[in-house]
Amino acid sequence: MLWLKAFHIFFVISWFAGLFYLPRIFVNHAMAQEQVVRERLKLMERKLYRFVTPIGALAVITGLWLWLGFGFSGAWLHAKTTLVAGLVVYHFYCGHLVKEFAADRNSRSHVWFRFFNEVPVLVLIAVVILVVVKPF
Ligand code: HEM
Numbered sequence: 001m002l003w004l005k006a007f008h009i010f011f012v013i014s015w016f017a018g019l020f021y022l023p024r025i026f027v028n029h030a031m032a033q034e035q036v037v038r039e040r041l042k043l044m045e046r047k048l049y050r051f052v053t054p055i056g057a058l059a060v061i062t063g064l065w066l067w068l069g070f071g072f073s074g075a076w077l078h079a080k081t082t083l084v085a086g087l088v089v090y091h092f093y094c095g096h097l098v099k100e101f102a103a104d105r106n107s108r109s110h111v112w113f114r115f116f117n118e119v120p121v122l123v124l125i126a127v128v129i130l131v132v133v134k135p136f
Contacts, residue, residue, distance in 0.1 A: 004066055004070075005062075005066060007058075008059065008062035008063055011055055012059045012063075016120060017052070018056070019087070019120040022094050022098075023094065023117035023120075025044055026094075026097060026113045027110045027114055028041060029041040029101050030109060041101070045098045045102070049098045052091075060084065063084070067081070074136075076130045076131065076135065077130075079130055079136075080127050080130045080131055083123050083130070084123075087120065090120065
């Protein structure tokens with residue numbers, strides 16, 4: 001179980017590296033004036049999203065395996081899984097935004113993306129408190 005939890009934490013950290021960085025690229029993309037800069041950011045967005053999606057899947061799979069394979073239970077786990085479900089929606093919405101930017105169809109401002117970028121931070125704080133402290 002400890003090996004599985006170690007890999008779970010590794011995949012979680014790697015997933016969050018992408019969830020923190022991709023919206024930051026969106027901030028820069030929404031501010032970019034030159035087409036050559038936009039084309040480079042499109043490439044970065046596409047590669048980063050393609051790289052971090054299987055890692056996110058492995059974070060969820062190892063979490064579910066821990067939950068269902070080792071008899072963990074409690075309201076903390078239901079609250080955690082609900083937040084993680086929201087994170088998965090956030091991840092796929094980033095995928096939709098990658099396509100919008102690729103087609104030069106983005107209409108949102110860099111300010112909007114700065115707030116959007118903070119969502120994973122809040123989820124991470126809540127999930128880590130839930131899983132380590134198990135407050136309920
Ligand atoms: C559906 C998705 C997930 C499920 C079902 C799940 C379930 C679990 C379970 C059962 C444990 C073991 C808890 C323990 O040893 O006390 C665990 C550990 C952990 N999970 Fe998840 N997890 C999921 C996703 C995530 C995500 C997205 C994060 C980060 C935001 C996360 C962060 C952690 C951390 C930090 C630990 C280690 C806690 C410790 O050693 O005390 N998990 N997870």
